[in-house]
Amino acid sequence: MPRANAVLKKPIETPAEAQKRVRNRAATEQAILDAAKRLLADVGFQNFGINAVARGAGCDKQLIYRYYGGLDGLVEAIGTNLGSWVKDRIPDDTGGMFLLTYGDLMERLALLFLEALRADPLMRRIVAWEVSENTQQVRRLSEARSKALAGWIERMRGSLTPPKGIDTIGVNAVIFAAIQHLVLSAAVSGQCAGLVLKTTKDWEKAAIALKRIVRGIYG
Amino acid sequence: MPRANAVLKKPIETPAEAQKRVRNRAATEQAILDAAKRLLADVGFQNFGINAVARGAGCDKQLIYRYYGGLDGLVEAIGTNLGSWVKDRIPDDTGGMFLLTYGDLMERLALLFLEALRADPLMRRIVAWEVSENTQQVRRLSEARSKALAGWIERMRGSLTPPKGIDTIGVNAVIFAAIQHLVLSAAVSGQCAGLVLKTTKDWEKAAIALKRIVRGIYG
DNA sequence: CCAACCTGTCACCTGCTGGTGAATAACAAG
DNA sequence: CTTGTTATTCACCAGCAGGTGACAGGTTGG
Known part of the structure; x- marks a missing residue:
């Protein structure tokens, strides 16, 4: 147990959500990219940020830094994806x-x-x-x-x-x-x-x- | 002396700045409006906020609330001003x-x-x-x-x-x-x-x- | 079995934002 | 000089942003 005074920040997952949460980097990367595009399309660039994307993708923002090197890299990925x-x-x-x-x-x-x-x-x-x-x-x-x-x-x-x-x-x-x-x-x-x-x-x-x-x- | 542990938030005014700081509501209102227009023109609506306007006008943001009823009122004043x-x-x-x-x-x-x-x-x-x-x-x-x-x-x-x-x-x-x-x-x-x-x-x-x-x- | 690695999560930091209640300083009238 | 009004500032709050280091747990190799 790391810390006794830890505060619960995220809601407890339902079994249905937990079951499909497998360890899969490719899928997570795709989820992040999809969430970013969806977020940008829905709310515009105003409220477009690391935290919002992570929330939308249902994962930790740390993964965005790891997989895309931050928001810049993620946006670049969107651009590349845009070619099609x-x-x-x-x-x-x-x-x-x-x-x-x-x-x-x-x-x-x-x-x-x-x-x-x-x-x-x-x-x-x-x-x-x-x-x-x-x-x-x-x-x-x-x-x-x-x-x-x-x-x-x-x-x-x-x-x-x-x-x-x-x-x-x-x-x-x-x-x-x-x-x-x-x-x-x-x-x-x-x-x-x-x-x-x-x-x-x-x-x-x-x-x-x-x-x-x-x-x-x-x- | 209000509080001993108070933290200095703003730089100390030079004599030159302090001297022209007279009590004049109309002038202050104008300064706020000018700062808002200047800020909007310079940096765009992205970083346009109460704090930034107050900083630009060289006064406390409280005055924006008092004189314009917040950012909305200030923007409306810009709109009215725009008629000309x-x-x-x-x-x-x-x-x-x-x-x-x-x-x-x-x-x-x-x-x-x-x-x-x-x-x-x-x-x-x-x-x-x-x-x-x-x-x-x-x-x-x-x-x-x-x-x-x-x-x-x-x-x-x-x-x-x-x-x-x-x-x-x-x-x-x-x-x-x-x-x-x-x-x-x-x-x-x-x-x-x-x-x-x-x-x-x-x-x-x-x-x-x-x-x-x-x-x-x-x- | 253990060690190394990888995916994922968490808690925490700093810095800013909008917003508010209270204190303060200048001025005017009595 | 005192009293009240008005202009102005200050200190503080909660909340959210971006960013980071440490850790938990599955997976793979020797």
Whole structure:
């Protein structure tokens, strides 16, 4: 008996919980990673910390230090894990659709990205994090995300050549910026710059506006 | 002598500091408000708290409770104070320019808003806060900001009628969303979606892309 | 069997945060 | 000078954060 005046900090486990608690490092590492992603998606980066992750994973925080080298390493692991986001969330092929023009492509990419981001709370939190802080952690995540996105766009583009005389990098940056801000703002407050974004119908209107903008430039 | 074992918590004031410390509630209130705005602009909402504001204002946090009723009241005061942002930062007239079409107007508004946001760290922090959290505090700020912005746009619009057949609310929301995200992302990481945004020249390119988009819809 | 290792848990430290009750210092009026 | 009011500061509390060293117990090798 180590100490007589020890204070009980954690609730006593029920038999059901205790039984599945086997010694298994790989499983624990996965549990920690899952808990971290879930926590980040649920509560955002505000209350994201070692203690909260450990609580969510149902293990001691010491293990996070051991297995991931602290929060930084854990975030980096999330970033690495994020590389598979695009191919999980967004269809790589065009669904049998023939994209004849660059305008067709960009319209489709914009709408796909909008939907994917809207459906992924974790990704939204990361984007919000990106525009709120500039730490090593965030930069790692940001880099992983932008790399995955750029790769996806490149793949989708195929052999289609961008139009001459238009700064496609600039224009596309504006379009994707708009999508990201629309989705973030809507997820938090249900609107953006006076445009209500709650129901499916609201989003259809937004999509139409977006299409209109894309078509306005790329024809 | 109150307590013998008292611990010194604050540094001893130099004579210079002590001399200007007069009893003046109005001045102290202003100092607190200024410190809060400065702190928010400098470090962002992450480390924004009662203690930090009090430290920045050089007074005890108790005064923040007394004069503003806590952080919430202080943030609300910032919001109220924010109403004057638009007319301080953005010219209300069009600078002798004749805005003949709705496209002229929107192009000018977009560029003005871009510049104003780029020049105002406090406003940027608030926008970033808006997309990161959904608390009472943020909602207050957000409301004040959007109201000021909407009023400004309305004033600038004058008697110009929007074009028929276009969902101007939707399209404009997309445009303003894009501007906000571009500026936020650039302020943090110096780029956005592959577009570098550091030098004046970079921003000129972004402005051209933006103009192109506006003109693509509104002609 | 013992020794070495690995997974996991625990108690504790320091430092900060938000929050509060009481004391103190300056000033004004009687 | 005394009394009351107002502005300001102080000391302290509970709670939670990140971080660390020591220990318990299963697993494996000799």
